[in-house]
Amino acid sequence: MNSSMSSSKHTEIAQAAVRLFEQKGYRATSVQDIADAVGLQKGSLYHYIHSKEDLLMQIAHQAISEFNRTLEKINHENISPQKKLAKMIENHLTISAVNREAITVLLRDAFALEETQHRTIIELTDKYTDLVTSILQEGQQKGEFSVKHPKISALAILGACNWLYRWYQTDGSLTVQQISQIFADLFLNGLLSD
Numbered sequence: 001m002n003s004s005m006s007s008s009k010h011t012e013i014a015q016a017a018v019r020l021f022e023q024k025g026y027r028a029t030s031v032q033d034i035a036d037a038v039g040l041q042k043g044s045l046y047h048y049i050h051s052k053e054d055l056l057m058q059i060a061h062q063a064i065s066e067f068n069r070t071l072e073k074i075n076h077e078n079i080s081p082q083k084k085l086a087k088m089i090e091n092h093l094t095i096s097a098v099n100r101e102a103i104t105v106l107l108r109d110a111f112a113l114e115e116t117q118h119r120t121i122i123e124l125t126d127k128y129t130d131l132v133t134s135i136l137q138e139g140q141q142k143g144e145f146s147v148k149h150p151k152i153s154a155l156a157i158l159g160a161c162n163w164l165y166r167w168y169q170t171d172g173s174l175t176v177q178q179i180s181q182i183f184a185d186l187f188l189n190g191l192l193s194d
Contacts, residue, residue, distance in 0.1 A: 010048045012038050017055040022101035026056055026109035056109060057117045063106040064124040066095055071131045081139030082188060085157075088132060089187070090180035092161045097168055097176045104165045129154055157187055 016037035020029040031052050035045040049055055070091045074084050096103045110121045132154040139145035147153050160183060168179070 009038070013045065013048050014055060014058060017052075018059055018101045018105060021056065021059065021105045021109055026052075026105065026112050053113060053117070056105070057113055057121075059102050060106045060110040060113070060121050061124070063099065063102045064121060064128065066099070067092065067128050068124060068131065070095065071128060075131055075134065081135050081142060081144050084135045085139070085188065086180075086184040088135060089157070089161060089183045090177065092158075093164055093168075093176050093180050093183065096161070096164045097170070100165055100168070107162055107165060129158060132158060160187075 013034060017029070017034050020033055020037060024033070029052070031045060032042050034052070034055070035042045038045070040048075071088055074087045074091065077084065077087075079087075106121075111118065113121065129151070133150045136145055136147050136150040136153055140147050140150065164179075168176070174182075
């Protein structure tokens with residue numbers, strides 16, 4: 001079997017795992033479920049993967065890495081902290097909506113990883129939180145934001161953004177961009193009227 005066929009089959013397996021983990025949950029999905037979804041015998045599946053947990057790690061790692069890559073780019077742009085925060089929110093919500101199955105698996109199931117793999121995901125998640133915190137700190141230094149606790153504020157923003165996977169509907173009345181504007185307005189301007 002050539003490497004491109006093997007790579008193609010591995011991609012098919014990973015995509016099936018994402019769907020199944022999102023639908024049934026990681027723990028409730030068996031290796032046999034994944035094999036059945038891609039038309040392989042259970043034993044043959046191990047030609048392409050090491051374990052179900054490695055598939056979970058791959059999904060979680062790719063998802064959090066995409067968040068980090070996009071936010072690193074935003075942080076290097078020559079724009080105001082307000083614009084960076086608005087772009088961060090829009091990118092986070094867009095990634096969550098477009099990759100909803102993978103983001104659900106990341107946010108809901110990554111805790112099931114063994115300790116070393118879970119620590120890797122936590123470190124990448126902490127890095128992302130630090131990137132959001134740095135936007136708030138920059139805004140504070142430039143007099144754009146009044147933030148008493150940048151890290152807690154970053155966690156509040158991320159908590160709101162992360163919950164999108166639970167309630168967002170692609171056929172809902174608002175687009176991701178419209179929701180992003182509502183979130184940005186809430187976090188930049190608050191609830192109180194002038």
